[in-house]
Every structure is written in structure tokens, then in C-alpha cells.
């Protein structure tokens with residue numbers, strides 16, 4: 001359903017030139033939930049933005065349903081593909097009420113029953129009708145994130161690109177959103193790419209996942225391999241180990257807190273801890 | 286904590302009179318913070334950010350802030366002049382905002398904003414300010430500090446923006462830091478580094494820290510005490526790491542809702558919210 005071939009994306013020039021994505025290939029089946037993980041700055045958001053026509057493609061191609069995407073993307077594209085951006089604040093129009101934000105896509109695509117659908121879309125992400133006539137800045141961070149999800153889903157798209165969709169949500173609301181996404185996939189055959197730095201969230205929803213590092217593919221793996229703790233690349237092992245390390249650090253914090261040196265300058269002590277951190281990070285068995 | 290509190294909050298209320306009705310974002314919250322790590326967790330929309338903003342006088346209009354007492358190091362924050370508040374903010378008190386990329390100046394590079402902040406609160410020269418800024422960016426584990434220094438906020442990735450904001454708030458060596466979801470865009474490895482920096486500032490420099498997060502597991506392992514908020518109120522206070530001592534059904538139910546790498550139920554368990562909790 002989604003075919004990415006040899007995709008490269010370059011920003012800036014001279015000293016600030018950065019090849020954010022370097023010759024990336026992957027394929028997502030219809031009805032599949034595909035995970036995209038990797039360290040901060042590795043190019044995850046850039047890949048999703050490129051699919052939506054929001055990043056400068058230097059090389060390579062993107063096809064949806066076997067057809068190469070057109071420049072600019074056009075109405076047809078957006079009734080098939082929707083995106084939830086990592087920064088909901090920046091993607092919601094500041095001078096439009098939530099009602100307007102949700103009704104606009106419905107109007108553009110000539111859809112009816114707007115009232116009912118807006119109320120239902122808000123309800124699905126756990127927001128009551130009281131929020132309908134607020135402005136984005138009158139919501140909490142997690143409420144804004146949920147409005148962004150509601151907006152992406154309201155047109156019943158075939159494909160949703162989800163960039164850290166639950167990063168601002170507490171576990172109870174996150175569970176509701178993850179269940180919603182899973183239900184839409186099993187009931188309506190929704191296809192999605194999910195970016196998250198939370199490996200537990202990705203493995204819960206996605207069978208296959210691509211690990212990115214520095215704009216490139218570090219490995220293509222699946223949730224059962226991660227569950228067994230046996231990914232191929234050292235980088236992915238490091239990611240899993242860090243997850244476990246965190247659990248261990250938790251146990252450690254019951255022991256004396258003074259893990260850091262005596263340096264009075266936070267910068268020195270931070271550096272001191274970098275090397276300390278690497279050497280003392282527990283190895284996985 | 287037997288030592289003197291840096292910050293004292295008694296019966297804090299924040300309300301918004303909107304055309305569509307009254308929103309009571311914070312409904313009578315009290316706590317004290319010394320040179321320690323106080324965590325605040327709670328449901329999305331429970332009033333964490335609005336509590337934090339009220340402390341710094343950053344409640345957006347037409348919000349109304351009421352409290353019996355709101356003091357920082359003996360200074361009455363409710364009675365303080367705007368000038369006093371402005372001098373405190375960014376100097377002795379700093380806040381890492383929840384949406385870092387949108388609380389930064391969009392037409393100024395990250396580095397220029399750091400330099401400006403530093404110059405405004407110290408008597409350093411440009412050169413020193415720039416060195417300090419680069420060192421801070423490096424300390425939060427940004428790979429290419431020079432490049433990040435030259436980026437505009439929208440050119441940074443989510444996690445880069447978040448770390449740049451932390452670096453910017455720490456550059457003035459504040460006595461008190463409020464960090465609102467400071468690590469929500471970072472993966473565990475980098476998150477650990479950032480937490481260690483904050484940890485060292487509390488332990489070694491005696492900084493007071495309020496750490497707001499939706500991640501109960503993270504907060505309870507990192508903070509000395511944790512307040513659990515729901516519906517604009519504090520439901521309970523937990524001591525470090527004592528998640529199993531949680532009494533409130535919201536807190537107790539939370540951990541069940543988390544997926545695990547080792548596998549979890551499909552669909553995930555969710556919370557049955559009792560309207561009584563929000564009374």
C-alpha cells in the first residue's frame with residue numbers, strides 16, 4: 001500500500017547541510033500497522049512529512065497503492081492519507097475553534113452529518129462536547145494531541161501517519177487511544193505508520209518495525225523478536241537494554257542517591273556522568 | 286523535608302470564565318517544595334500545567350488565580366509587581382514548557398535565544414555566553430551542538446527542541462526549576478542523561494525542582510515525593526518508589542493500562558472513572 005524507494009531528504013546547505021534521510025526503502029501492506037523507531041533526530045518525522053509532501057525529496061520515490069504521489073498532493077491524496085503531527089500545537093490553526101478545525105475537512109470533502117460526526121470524533125478520543133467550542137490554546141497539551149488525532153480520523157482515511165500520537169497522554173488515556181487505533185485497523189482495515197520512542201507502545205500495535213539511525217535503516221525487525229530480546233543490530237539491542245536499564249535504575253534509586261560526582265558545576269558533573277553512565281550501564285544477560 | 290521550603294502554595298485555584306461557561310482548571314491545591322524533587326503526575330487535563338504556570342505568573346488571560354498563599358523564598362508572588370516577577374522568571378525561577386518549540390521565539394535561532402537569556406541575567410560577554418550555550422547543548426547530549434545552535438525552532442526535531450529548551454532554562458543556574466513534561470519526546474537513553482543532569486543540580490547545587498509528567502513510573506523512580514492530580518485537585522501524595530502504596534483508584538489503575546514489551550492484553554485494560562473522584 002505504501003512503497004518507499006531509495007528516499008533521500010536533504011535540508012540546508014554548507015555547514016548546515018544535513019541529509020536527514022539517506023536512501024531509505026520500505027513497504028507497508030494494506031491493513032498493516034508498521035512501526036518506525038529510532039533515536040531523536042534520526043529522521044522519523046521527516047519520513048512521514050515527506051509522504052505528505054512536506055519535506056524536500058532529493059532522490060527516490062513514494063507510491064501509494066502502486067501510484068507515484070503527485071506534486072502537490074491534491075485532494076484525493078488527503079482523503080486517503082492523513083497525518084497526526086508530533087507538535088499538535090503547530091498543526092492546529094490557532095484562530096479556529098475545535099469545531100471549525102474538525103468541520104473544515106468534512107466541508108472540503110463534501111461530507112454530511114457534520115454535527116454528529118464531530119461529536120462522535122471527539123467522544124472517540126475521550127473529549128466531551130464541552131471542548132467543542134474552545135480554541136487550541138484553551139486546552140491542555142494532551143487534549144490538543146487528542147484533537148489532532150480526531151481530526152486525522154474524522155475523514156475515515158485509508159492510511160494514517162502517526163507521529164508520537166500518545167507522547168503527552170497518561171497511561172489511562174493512552175490505552176484508550178491505542179485500543180481505538182487497533183479497533184480501526186481490525187474493523188475498517190486502516191493502515192498506519194506509527195512513530196514512537198516508546199518501544200512498548202510500538203510492539204503492542206505493530207508486528208513489523210523499522211529501526212532508523214542517522215537517517216538510515218538500522219534494521220527491519222518484528223515485535224516477537226524484540227519480545228525475545230534478540231534484535232539483529234547492536235543499536236536496537238542498546239534501545240531495549242536502555243528500557244531495561246531504566247527499570248534497574250529504579251531499583252537503584254532505593255540505594256543512596258549520590259550516583260554523581262562531587263563537581264559543583266552541573267556541566268562538569270554531566271560530562272563526568274556521560275562516561276560513567278556508559279561504563280556502568282548494566283549489560284543484558 | 287525539615288529544611289525551609291523554597292516554594293509554598295496554599296489553596297491555589299485557577300479558573301477561566303469562557304463564553305461557553307466556567308472552567309475550573311485548578312481547584313484548591315496546596316504543597317511545599319524545598320531543595321528537592323517534587324513530582325506531579327495526573328490525567329491529561331487534570332491541571333498540572335496550569336498549576337505550574339500560576340506559580341510563575343504565566344496564567345493566560347482571562348485566567349484568574351486565587352490562593353491563600355503563594356510564596357517563593359519569602360516573596361509573595363501574588364502581590365509581587367510585574368517587574369519583580371519578570372526578574373524572577375528566567376533568572377532564579379525557570380520553567381521548561383510543555384510545547385517547547387511553540388514557546389520559543391520562532392524567528393530567532395536556538396543559540397541566539399540562549400545567548401540572549403544568558404546575557405540578560407549575567408554580566409558575561411557574548412563570547413562567554415556562546416561558549417556556555419554550546420556547553421549546555423552538549424550536556425543534554427545533542428549530537429552536533431554547533432548545528433543545533435544555528436537552527437530555528439521549527440528546524441529542530443521534537444527531541445532536539447525539547448533538549449534545547451532544557452539547556453536554555455538551565456543556562457542561568459536557576460534556584461528553582463519547573464519542568465513540564467521535559468522528556469516526553471526523548472527515548473530512554475537520552476532521557477536518563479537529562480534526568481541525571483537535573484538530579485545533580487538538586488543534589489549539588491540545592492536547586493528546587495517540580496517535575497511534571499504523565500509517566501507515573503518515571504516520576505516515582507526519579508522524585509522524592511509525588512503528587513497525583515485528578516480533576517484539578519491533588520488526590521494523594523506518594524513517597525519515592527512506593528507505587529504499591531498508592532491508595533487512590535486512579536493511581537492504582539494506571540499501571541494496568543500500560544503496554545509492556547513482553548506482551549500485553551488486546552485490547553488494553555482501561556480505567557473506569559468514577560464521577561466521585563472529581564467531586
Ligand SMILES: Nc1ncnc2c1ncn2[C@@H]1O[C@H](COP(=O)(O)OP(=O)(O)OP(=O)(O)O)[C@@H](O)[C@H]1O
Pocket residue numbers: 011012018020038039040041042043044045046047086197436439440441442443444445470
Ligand atoms: N526544516 C528543517 N530544516 C533543517 N533541518 C531540518 C528540518 N526538519 C528537520 N531537520 C533535521 O532533520 C533531522 C531529522 O529530524 P526529524 O524531525 O525527522 O527527527 P526525528 O527522528 O523525528 O526525531 P525526534 O524523535 O527528536 O522527533 C534533524 O537533524 C533535524 O534538525
Ligand SMILES: Nc1ncnc2c1ncn2[C@@H]1O[C@H](COP(=O)(O)OP(=O)(O)OP(=O)(O)O)[C@@H](O)[C@H]1O
Pocket residue numbers: 137138139140141142143168301303308309310311327328329330331332333334335336345346383499
Ligand atoms: N486558556 C484556557 N482556557 C480555558 N481552559 C483551559 C485553558 N487552559 C487549560 N484549560 C483547561 O484546564 C484544564 C487543566 O489544563 P492543564 O493544561 O493544566 O492540564 P494538564 O494536567 O497539564 O494536562 P496534560 O497532561 O494533557 O498537559 C484542562 O481541562 C484544560 O482544558
Ligand SMILES: [Mg+2]
Pocket residue numbers: 044045046086163442443444
Ligand atoms: Mg520527530
Ligand SMILES: [Mg+2]
Pocket residue numbers: 140141142333334335383465
Ligand atoms: Mg500539561
